[in-house]
Amino acid sequence: MAAAAQHPNIKLYTYAEVTEVSGYIGNFEVTIKQKAKSVDHNKCTGCGTCWEKCPTKVDSEFDLGLGKRKAIFIPFAQAVPNKPVIDRSTCRQFTKGKCGVCQKVCPTGAIDYDQQDEFVKEKVGAIIMATGYDLFEWEKVYGEYGYGQYPDVITGLHFERMASASGPTGGKIIRPSDGKEPKTVVFIKCVGSRDDQKGKSYCSRACCMYTAKHAHQVLEKIPDAKAYIFYMDVRTAGKMYEEFYAKTMEDGAQYIRGRVSKIYPLGDKLIVRGADTLAGVPVEIEADLVVLATAMVPAKGSEEIAKIVGFSLDKDGFFQEAHPKLGPVETTTGGVFLAGACQGPKDIPDTVAQASAAAAKAIGLLAKDQLAAEPIVSQVNEELCSGCELCKPICPYKAIDMKKISERAHGKVIERTVATVNTSLCQGCGACTVACRVGALNLKGFTNEQLLAEVEAICL
Incomplete structure (x- = not known):
């Protein structure tokens, strides 16, 4: 962990969570909620004076209640970065409005009770899920x-x-x-x-x-x-x-x-x-x-993060891999990989092996100048589409969006809304095609006319 923190190409967001993921393989945009730590880590040296002087003691989550921690604390000895965070739910400064001991004793002035949550956006090419x-x-x-x-x-x-x-x-x-x-x-x-x-x-x-x-x-x-x-x-x-x-x-x-x-x-x-x-x-x-x-x-929040990133869970609530044997680290969403017990129960050697495989898959993806995509994707007949948006929530890959188009009718230019398919996200599952009430969606190469022609050719 220390090596990862010191690597020039690795940026750590600790005490943070992902709130939104948009985009597609090679071009994701991730919104990260950086929670307020109430400690300026740029000023903090991790000297430990603050938690030594803190008067509040509560059960340690890391030690499962067998030991105690302070309201300002480092979760465990090997935590990276080795700098504290204030638990606002137990800190007297936040619960009672008086204390301020840590702020008084901090030699670098790193304690900031007014610090607020921040939202940060990052552009990434691949995502590895390792939620434990x-x-x-x-x-x-x-x-x-x-x-x-x-x-x-x-x-x-x-x-x-x-x-x-x-x-x-x-x-x-x-x-x-x-x-x-x-x-x-x-x-x-x-x-x-x-x-x-x-x-x-x-x-x-x-x-x-x-x-x-x-x-x-x-x-x-x-x-x-x-x-x-x-x-x-x-x-x-x-x-x-x-x-x-x-x-x-x-x-x-x-x-x-x-x-x-x-x-x-x-x-x-x-x-x-x-x-x-x-x-x-x-x-x-x-x-x-x-x-x-x-x-x-499965870890708490697995269902929520799966919906945010855009892939499915198995019957037990673990993240669903693309194939149990041929794609054990891939998901049905391109560019999203799995590592560790988030995919299913496993021990440390198997977790490390799968994490290495996921990293290798991500490296192989990012090393390419161009990516090959499946040709069988949904397409929209804009003349038939009524813009009802029924297909949008049905798509498990978040591949369908809505757009405005202009067309001339009765001597006037009018605007209307129609569906559009992001071919980089679409996996060709066909869920949208059967849901469309007017038949405006079809899989490329598999329209009704093409399928009937194929059947006729075989029968004749």
Whole structure:
């Protein structure tokens, strides 16, 4: 990330979002909303004085509430740029109209409470979508696991932050309820994945391996610890994945094939009740900590950004690729490519590989002087078009617009509105042709007359 920030040909817009995309392959115009940071990053040196002196403490989103952050903060230690932003929803200067501590202590005068959102337009030739994923909200549907009311029932991401040396506990695995070191840890896989009734039907792919890693960390960091993993199936499809899974079992992790039916507290313990389907017996474990491997789901705002850019989603809400095998990084909109878990659940190696492929596709596109376009596109018969605009919202590629034309009628020059097709955007799907009530739209080479002539030639 630091290398990207320092590259002369890369311009970063942090704390920003895309609000509009117009144009077509090789000639996009992107409107970016640069949100007010209340900190002038041109003046800020990232010295840290402001967040050290800030009196407001709130739960850290990056640490999922396991740690605290200030109202003026850097999201995480490796953030680029390494300069803070003010959270206006928690800052006392904005919520109560009084404080101003950060402004008083800033040695460079970088704090600007009056800073406003700005809209910036950029011309680009290609777009790569890499919006990531969110975690399934298991608390809303899994009542048997406590609906999120038990502090010692956490997700794999909570565990990841605890086990990290830069995390809120400095790499020490503890129980959130009392800060004690857990001796018995139960891992439950496929929480929300492969569950048609309460969750998602698909496999989240990364869970098997990161659960094995977490179990290995428990056994490595905590003396005499026990790690139990409840699973449906173990899927280790990757280089050296099976060997790591086998090593975790050799180290003492106990895999139990079966679902957990209930978790409930008993004293300072959590009783995990399930079944071992291989042995055909019920299982009950007294656990100090329970870790859930939750499903990967589309990032919030995926549907909105897909509409803005102009491509479709699959049935699960992930971005739809042009073809699962022959076009895994392309979309149906030319010049728009996909990278990472926004296209579907995947782990880090697969994400990096797809990101490299998307970058290569974009480079190949931008390196050409001319682009070849599909000849089968829609065309408008302006004499028939009534300008009703019915075709415009139907087009999934935003290829149809309206224009004014002048024509002479009854000795007068009159203006009227007709549809026009941007052939650079049109993919020849034919949705507009069947929607047009007067038959003013046709695919080139596939008019009714041409199709009837072809049928007649074949039949005769």
